Amino acid sequence: MRLGIIGLPGSGKSTILQALTQSKPEQRSQKGYSIITVRVPDQRVDALKRLFTPDKTVYAQLEYVLPHGETYKPDGQGDEGFWNDVRTCDAMIHVVRNFHQPGGEAPHPQEDFLKLETDMIFADLIVVETRIERLDLDKKRGKDISAEEHRLLEESLRMLEGQTPLRDKPELAGAHLLKGYTLLSAKPVLVLFNNDDEDETSPLWDEPSGPYEPLMVRGKLEMELGELSPEEAAEFLTAYHIKGSAMERVIRHSCGVLGLITFFTVVRKEVRAWMVPKGTAALDAAGVIHSDMEKGFIRAEVLAYDELVAAGTYQQAKKEGQVRLEGKTYIVQDGDLITFRFNI
Ligand SMILES: Nc1nc2c(ncn2[C@@H]2O[C@H](COP(=O)(O)OP(=O)(O)OP(=O)(O)O)[C@@H](O)[C@H]2O)c(=O)[nH]1
Numbered sequence: 001m002r003l004g005i006i007g008l009p010g011s012g013k014s015t016i017l018q019a020l021t022q023s024k025p026e027q028r029s030q031k032g033y034s035i036i037t038v039r040v041p042d043q044r045v046d047a048l049k050r051l052f053t054p055d056k057t058v059y060a061q062l063e064y065v066l067p068h069g070e071t072y073k074p075d076g077q078g079d080e081g082f083w084n085d086v087r088t089c090d091a092m093i094h095v096v097r098n099f100h101q102p103g104g105e106a107p108h109p110q111e112d113f114l115k116l117e118t119d120m121i122f123a124d125l126i127v128v129e130t131r132i133e134r135l136d137l138d139k140k141r142g143k144d145i146s147a148e149e150h151r152l153l154e155e156s157l158r159m160l161e162g163q164t165p166l167r168d169k170p171e172l173a174g175a176h177l178l179k180g181y182t183l184l185s186a187k188p189v190l191v192l193f194n195n196d197d198e199d200e201t202s203p204l205w206d207e208p209s210g211p212y213e214p215l216m217v218r219g220k221l222e223m224e225l226g227e228l229s230p231e232e233a234a235e236f237l238t239a240y241h242i243k244g245s246a247m248e249r250v251i252r253h254s255c256g257v258l259g260l261i262t263f264f265t266v267v268r269k270e271v272r273a274w275m276v277p278k279g280t281a282a283l284d285a286a287g288v289i290h291s292d293m294e295k296g297f298i299r300a301e302v303l304a305y306d307e308l309v310a311a312g313t314y315q316q317a318k319k320e321g322q323v324r325l326e327g328k329t330y331i332v333q334d335g336d337l338i339t340f341r342f343n344i
């Protein structure tokens with residue numbers, strides 16, 4: 001899963017990213033952007049590691065994409081390169097400046113937020129309009145067109161013309177027929193206010209409608225955490241009333257906004273965490289691991305993490321009848337420990 005970091009110039013994207021990379025993640029720089037891979041901290045994985053003493057432990061991972069281009073141009077036209085870099089992301093982190101600039105300019109978070117939102121909506125509008133024109137032309141020429149796709153596009157057009165992001169309407173945001181257009185405003189967004197060092201509060205603003213989950217981070221302050229020893233860092237967190245490092249909070253909220261849950265596998269001396277969207281069926285979860293597992297799926301043996309902990313060992317949980325046999329359509333639950341049985 002991939003999240004794009006967007007925000008106006010000077011909002012603190014690079015600073016936040018630095019705060020995020022304290023765990024020395026892998027960083028790849030590509031053409032116009034950086035990809036940062038971070039492991040998702042999970043105490044359950046740590047516990048499974050103690051229980052199964054595997055040779056290898058693999059945590060779930062998330063990728064963050066930082067575009068290098070200009071987000072926003074004064075003429076209201078976003079930089080196409082910038083947007084293209086985040087088109088393939090599953091969600092966006094929108095960094096909004098809520099700190100005073102060195103020159104003293106007061107923050108205006110709502111205005112800034114809406115500036116970029118408008119830009120995103122405008123970029124989608126162009127894509128949708130072009131596609132509708134194309135379909136209309138095809139229809140005129142007697143080609144078969146998908147009436148359903150046309151209807152979804154028309155509905156999207158109306159929303160975008162009304163300045164409403166597509167994510168506000170799950171039917172459109174999740175529409176399979178629109179997936180290929182990688183519409184920006186259809187992606188879930190995590191709003192991240194980058195606050196002054198002393199500021200613990202969320203800025204007052206007329207919260208826009210829709211599934212926004214704001215998160216407060218004091219970018220500069222929390223970036224400096226990385227340079228401290230663990231003991232100093234702990235003291236620092238208490239002194240500034242920070243609950244958990246910025247990295248942990250950003251990662252946790254990222255999973256939340258993506259609607260992800262975690263399941264575990266223990267296979268041949270390897271404990272591993274996997275993340276899938278809530279509502280994923282066992283068959284699709286198997287496919288995430290390997291396409292052969294999906295093709296040859298027989299059944300899933302499932303043990304809830306809490307039951308495992310309560311029983312103490314896997315064998316004991318099995319004896320107590322806690323290990324269930326589930327089929328292809330079983331909906332994977334957060335914390336499931338799954339053993340897939342399959343034919344190849
Ligand atoms: N006081 C304060 N300053 C910050 C904070 N976050 C970032 N800054 C400062 O704001 C300036 C811009 O931060 P960057 O992280 O470079 O912003 P950016 O979004 O990456 O900017 P561009 O790459 O130009 O788009 C820098 O001088 C930072 O030191 C913060 O939380 N508090």
Ligand SMILES: [Mg+2]
Pocket residue numbers: 013014015
């Ligand atoms: Mg930057």
